[in-house]
Amino acid sequence: MIKRPIAFLVSLLLAGCSLAPDYQRPAAPIPAGYDTSSASTIAAVKATDWQQAFTDPALQKLIDTALQNNRDLRIAILNVEAYQAQYRIQRAAQLPTLTASGYQARQRIPSTYSGTADAISNTDSATVGISAYELDLFGRVQSLKDQALENYLAQEETQRSTQLSLIANVATAYMTLLADQDLLRLAEQTAKSYEQSYQLIEQRYQAGISSSLDVSQSRSNLESVRSSLAQYRRQVTLDKNALRLLMGTNIPAGLSSGLPEQDLTLLSPLGADIPSTLLTRRPDILAAEHSLKAANANIGAARAAFFPTISLTANAGSMSSSLNKLFDAGSGTWLFQPNISLPIFDWGSRDAQLDVAKVQEKIEVATYEKAIQTAFQEVSDGLAAQDGYRDQLQAQQALVDANRTYYQLAQSRYEKGVDSYLTLLDAQRSLFSAEQGLVSTRLALLSNRVSLFKALGGGWQQK
Numbered sequence: 001m002i003k004r005p006i007a008f009l010v011s012l013l014l015a016g017c018s019l020a021p022d023y024q025r026p027a028a029p030i031p032a033g034y035d036t037s038s039a040s041t042i043a044a045v046k047a048t049d050w051q052q053a054f055t056d057p058a059l060q061k062l063i064d065t066a067l068q069n070n071r072d073l074r075i076a077i078l079n080v081e082a083y084q085a086q087y088r089i090q091r092a093a094q095l096p097t098l099t100a101s102g103y104q105a106r107q108r109i110p111s112t113y114s115g116t117a118d119a120i121s122n123t124d125s126a127t128v129g130i131s132a133y134e135l136d137l138f139g140r141v142q143s144l145k146d147q148a149l150e151n152y153l154a155q156e157e158t159q160r161s162t163q164l165s166l167i168a169n170v171a172t173a174y175m176t177l178l179a180d181q182d183l184l185r186l187a188e189q190t191a192k193s194y195e196q197s198y199q200l201i202e203q204r205y206q207a208g209i210s211s212s213l214d215v216s217q218s219r220s221n222l223e224s225v226r227s228s229l230a231q232y233r234r235q236v237t238l239d240k241n242a243l244r245l246l247m248g249t250n251i252p253a254g255l256s257s258g259l260p261e262q263d264l265t266l267l268s269p270l271g272a273d274i275p276s277t278l279l280t281r282r283p284d285i286l287a288a289e290h291s292l293k294a295a296n297a298n299i300g301a302a303r304a305a306f307f308p309t310i311s312l313t314a315n316a317g318s319m320s321s322s323l324n325k326l327f328d329a330g331s332g333t334w335l336f337q338p339n340i341s342l343p344i345f346d347w348g349s350r351d352a353q354l355d356v357a358k359v360q361e362k363i364e365v366a367t368y369e370k371a372i373q374t375a376f377q378e379v380s381d382g383l384a385a386q387d388g389y390r391d392q393l394q395a396q397q398a399l400v401d402a403n404r405t406y407y408q409l410a411q412s413r414y415e416k417g418v419d420s421y422l423t424l425l426d427a428q429r430s431l432f433s434a435e436q437g438l439v440s441t442r443l444a445l446l447s448n449r450v451s452l453f454k455a456l457g458g459g460w461q462q463k
Contacts, residue, residue: 018139020300069248129315143300154290161283282457382452
């Protein structure tokens with residue numbers, strides 16, 4: 001009957017009691033839902049199933065290569081391993097460390113001290129025991145372990161957030177490259193057309209049909225588009241460099257040479273009544289919450305510092321004056337050495353440490369709330385932009401069609417001598433500008449879908 005109370009006491013001494021405040025998740029400082037005035041739909045895929053969101057085979061290959069070779073992601077993964085090891089270290093501090101030690105000493109004692117002839121003293125010992133094991137009566141070690149665990153979990157979520165950002169960045173960089181290749185091709189085609197127009201005007205000038213003003217205007221138009229051509233060539237090279245850095249290796253051959261007409265992403269529909277609280281499952285928000293929990297646990301450790309610290313050192317073994325008699329009967333030895341440290345006066349150091357821990361928790365609360373507010377804004381902006389970009393793309397396509405008709409009519413009327421060359425130049429410039437705007441609008445629409453995918457943490461599936 002006595003064994004049970006003893007076992008209970010031992011478990012109580014080992015476990016201790018935590019002085020950390022009970023954790024309460026802060027209320028999300030955002031509305032309960034999003035503005036559903038538009039008919040937008042958003043992603044409904046798991047963050048790990050990015051292949052379901054990005055269906056372009058070339059883009060999938062680029063993302064997969066980046067996930068294997070990107071150095072930032074590799075560093076994030078290694079940081080997770082480091083925090084995991086730190087947690088194991090702190091967890092091991094809750095249990096006694098058993099050590100074995102051996103000791104041998106030989107000492108010559110001069111006759112002037114021994115009173116007889118010179119003497120040789122031999123001492124041999126072998127012990128097994130624990131050293132300076134802290135009894136966690138007030139949960140200090142437990143709180144430190146909890147803090148290390150939450151820091152490890154926060155780092156895990158940070159690694160997931162890095163991976164998600166990498167996926168989105170590769171998709172955006174790829175689409176930017178395709179868009180700039182479209183603009184480069186458009187500039188090449190326009191430059192070729194302007195070159196032919198310039199040669200025609202030059203011939204007409206030599207024949208006395210056109211004026212020198214027409215030649216100068218045509219030349220000005222040609223040099224302007226040549227400048228754009230050099231700009232887009234440079235930009236395509238920079239885009240490839242940026243994509244190569246994200247991938248961590250060379251860009252494979254055989255990529256598309258421009259944006260496809262269809263959407264590069266396929267995002268499954270999700271009801272517009274999605275609750276905004278689902279954002280709390282976003283990796284960066286989960287990381288912020290784990291950091292908040294770690295700060296909460298740190299308060300428990302700071303509070304425990306006000307109470308006595310009890311540590312135990314104990315060992316048992318054998319001791320003898322000769323090695324061959326070390327384990328003979330009667331050579332046994334043991335040591336039991338409890339130690340207690342009671343804080344009395346430290347000029348307010350522990351009070352200040354507790355205040356620091358409390359302030360740090362308040363900082364983490366604000367950081368967590370800010371992360372939620374930022375995520376809500378990103379999703380809201382993405383949803384609001386979807387319909388706007390679609391309408392803008394349709395309007396921009398109509399503008400291109402109208403300007404193409406305008407250019408064809410202006411060219412025909414100029415050749416017939418009905419309109420001046422200035423009208424034809426204006427039509428050329430308007431068509432080139434409208435076609436540039438169409439490519440930029442298509443890129444903005446696709447980039448917004450990628451941003452929305454990222455803002456939702458890779459998409460959600462309601463459970």
